[in-house]
Amino acid sequence: MYVQTVLGKIPSDQLGxxxxxxxxxxxxSRIKKDEDTRLQDLDLVIDDLQLFKRLGGQSIIEVTNDGMGRDVTKLQEISRRLNLHIVASTGCYKDPFIPDGKLTWNREQLADWMISEIEEGIEGTGIKPGVIGEIGSSLNEFKPIEIEMFHGAIQAxxxxxxxxxxxxxxxxxALEQVEMFQKENxxxxxxxxxxQDLNTSDGIVLEVLESGAFVALDTIGKTNYRSDEDRLASLIAFIGKGYEDQILLSSDLTRKSHLSAFGGQGYDVVLRTFIPALxxxxxxxDVINKLLVKNPQKAFSIHSRKGDLR
Structure with a gap:
């Protein structure tokens, strides 16, 4: 099994x-009209990632896709400068962030485009994505273009x-997404x-886990949404129910103000504060190693039974 990074394939057990x-x-910022949401200063980002590395961080799944300012050549530069594994993404986010040129595409067109990026590389760079994501639904609903995007992503x-x-x-x-995946096999x-750390219904998250899907508790440190103490309590409940093999952790930084240099939580927040709290x-x-190492290895591996990308 292997993982596709911006520098090529690596064995899954090297993800760390x-x-x-x-x-x-x-x-x-095109949609949010807020310059804080333009996080594109490589030197600042690299400085912040150094903190993540010092605490043992070795890999990042980077889920910026088309319409979110994606530039995989910059990811490759970060990867080389830091000796950090980075996995890039194909797909589009959600309404209204989907690029104008793709708003009228159907699921077949979207699938063909994603498959072409997977097989040939992104936008002529030859850099291949290792994940389809982040594919999004809106608040309590799927907009029509989001339904097409999900079905295109499933096909890809x-x-x-x-x-x-x-x-x-x-x-x-979350359950509606799971149901869609189940219907499409x-x-x-x-x-x-x-x-799912923003989903305050532990019962619903447990249903998602019961389906066999991985669950990402991936906005750790964003305490304007929910306290990390509450996130911690939910995680401990999920572990107590036996789902320690399906949970992933992250912090989903999207703003300059999220960086440590500006007083934000930084890319190291999970390793710096959340893991010690656990x-x-x-x-x-053993459980912490699953959350940080073993589960990502499984979740982001490309299995030969699902096809071998060349």
């Missing part, structure tokens, strides 16, 4: 401590074997349902 959902070069995932990582707005529509162990609650090193 992995943040499952981050943005290293992103621009949401089936054909390529790449993992499919989702966005749920404030944690909503996409293996749930190929799916990561995102932002230890204080008595979570074992």
């Amino acid at each position: 401590v992995c943040a499952c959902h981050e943005h290293l070069y992103v621009d949401l 995932a089936k054909q390529s074997g790449l993992p499919l990582s989702t966005h749920t707005t404030l944690g909503t529509c 996409l293996p749930l162990d190929q799916v990561i349902i995102g932002h 230890r204080r609650e008595g979570v074992t090193e």
Whole structure:
């Protein structure tokens, strides 16, 4: 089994401590009309990632896709400068971030485009994505273009074997996403349902876990949405129910103000504050290793049974 990074394939067991959902070069300002959401200063980002590395971080799943300011050549530069594994993404986010040129595309057109990026590289760079994501639904609903995007992503995932990582707005529509994957017979162990630490219904998250999908608790440190103490309590409950093999962690930085240099949580927040809090609650090193290392290895591997990309 292997993972596709911006510098090429690596054996899955080389991924190491992995943040499952981050943005290293992103621009949401076209829609948000806020310059803080243009996070594109490589030197600042690299300085912040040094903190992540010092605490043992080795890999980043970078889920910035088309319409979010994606530039995989910048990811490659960061990867080389830091000796950090970075996995790039194909796909589009959600309405209204989908590029104008793709708003009228149907699921077949979207699938063909994603498959071409997977097989040939992104935008003429030859750099291949290792994940389809983040594919998003809106707050409590799927907009029509989002339904097409999801179905296109499912088709691309089936054909390529790449993992499919989702966005749920404030944690909503998680079960609806799972139901869509089930109806289309996409293996749930190929799916990561995102932002479930923003879903305050532990019961719903447990249903998602019961389906076999991976669950990302990936907005750690964003305490304007929910306290990390509450996130911690939910995680401990999920571990207590036996789902320690399906949970992934990250912090989903998207703004300049999220960087440590500006007083934000930084890319190291999970390793710096959340993991020590787990230890204080008595979570074992074996379980912590699953959350940070073993589970990302499984979630982001491209299995030969799903196809071999050349």
